[in-house]
Amino acid sequence: MSELKWVAAVIVISVIIAVLTYSLPDIFTRPSGDVTAEYIVTYDPHTGKLVERFTYRVSGGGYTMLYRFWKAPLSLEPLGEPHVQLIGVKCPPGAVPYAKDYAGRVATKGPWALEIKEKAYRSEAGCYFPGGVPPGSHVVAYEYVLVPPAEFDGTRYHINLKLADEHVPYTRVLVEIIVPRSEVERVYVHTPTYSIEVLEDRVKVEGWSLENQLLEIELVLAGKGYRVVEKPFNGDVLWEAEASNTAYTVAYQALVGAAWALRIAAVAAPAFFIALYLTRGRERGFTVPSYLHYVPNPSRKPWEVDLLFSGDATTIGPNALYATLLDLKRRGVINIEVSEEDVVLKLARWTDVELDEYERRVVDVIRWYGENGVLSFRKLEERVKDDEGLAREFSAVFGSLIRGMPWMSSYARRFLVKAGLRKYAIAAAILLFLGTVISLIALDEPAFRPCNVLLAAAMGGLIAQSIAIALPPEQVFGRWRDEAYKEFLEWQAFRSFLKDFAMIQKYRPDDLSIWQEWLVYGTALGVGEEVVRAMERLNIPAPAEAALIT
Secondary structure: OHHHHHHHHHHHHHHHHHHHHHHHHHHHHHOOOOEEEEEEEEOOOOOOEEEEEEEEOOOOOOOOOEEEEOOOEEEEEOOOOOOOEEEEEOOOOOEEEEEEOOOOEEEOOOHHHHHHHHHOOOOEEEEEOOOOOOOOOOOOOEEEEOOOEEEEEEOOOEEEEEEEEOOEEEEEEEEEEEHHHHEEEEEEEEOOOOOOEEEEEEEEEEEOOOOOOOEEEEEEEEEEEEEOOEEEEOOOOOHHHHHHHHHHHHHHHHHHHHHHHHHHHHHHHHHHHHHHHHHHHHHOOOOOOOOOOOOOOOOOOOHHHHHHOOOOOOOHHHHHHHHHHHHHHOOEEEEEEEEEOEEEEEOOOOOOOOOHHHHHHHHHHHHHHOOOOEEEEEHHHHHHHOOOHHHHHHHHHHHHHOOOOOOHHHHHHEEEOOOOOOHHHHHHHHHHOOOOOOOHOOOOOOHOOOOOOOHHHHHHHHHHHHEEEEHHOOOOOEEEEOOOHHHHHHHHHHHHHHHHHHHHOOOOOOOHHHHHHHHHHHHHOOOOOHHHHHHHHHHOOOOOHHOOEE
């Protein structure tokens, strides 16, 4: 793929990721599921009366109960400590109301007490459906007397009304606290996503809630006659409540701000990638024909061509080895015999031929693992089956020939003024992934929803962006040195020529050595098989060693 096509692909992918990163968090933070509910509450702190109304919408099967449970003790009788006293439960037709108090005692009608006792939590009330909860809308209502603890400093009461932190998604939340405006000093809501409105005769809290998102209301009241368990507080409850809630709100908003900053970064990434290409990746123009019917630079070794001009300019692949073997055969350094059962490499005149480091390693493999300069891969396979050490050693040595040697990366960078961004992109992706995992674990608390979801989604988008820019070859967001880019274009033009049979037919050479040269460099460029097919179609005998690549 050409450089511009790579850039276009990265930009298109990053734009898609940016759109998803911007839009998906709104979907993730929308209450949904097989069971959702509208949750409406009225609470009077003077009498303790608490009325809850759940309008459930059930779309899935397998449920037998619609219920709510309390972290505070649920009782059917008044207690001498903070508690929730259940007065009554109203269920849809066909359902049986029940309660399981803080001590595990079950109160219900009908023969289902044992089954309810096994399934229900302590301090739970709800409706049991003997035949299962049918899909549709179901209204469940509860009435309680709530007696919460309240810190009292002699002037003000601090009441913490924790309504839910383990629950189904709430598509709507409406909490009304019946208390005159004159008695209300402060109202705090956790999480801060809910809205607060203080009216003349009540406080209204509205919003929606994800599954298991905290719904908690703190009140600082200056009236009298509240139904609470009074706990003397040595200090100013208003100052204490203000300090703790300020710290929580700052932490929550900081996380939301971080999520938005990362979200904006993901959205801006396509423009950033374009700027990167224009400033450090775009090459100066060279005029090169679309097809070249000759080898652009015969002084280049085949492994060099594979390294620099085929795919990524800093890595080699198996074609480097195949092309080098064909070239060594062409130069008379080795002989190659290929059959259905075996591939045999034989050293010929290698001692009096100048070889580079890669070619020497290829010859060394034949010397080290062959017998008297003859390497039979069939025999070698039999030897390594019985020798684990030899198998590991050969795998490492042979692997360096097809995956590259340590010095090759620095050698390739001699042809690049600026390297690409892959290592930075991969490092960023790893760090962001670790940050996402840490965020999901550390912030997996009801008090930090849904900002933890927003943060994870934004980080996920940036991880995908980092992977996108790491995909192209190094030279796409790097720059070639001097006229190396011109040579790159020439090798691509030669590759295009070898892939086009009509062009080969037009410039068909009569000299077999030219065909052998085309086969060597075509293999280095990944089109060796096309050269062999062209020779067959033109009734030109392909060398036996061509079987290595077909």
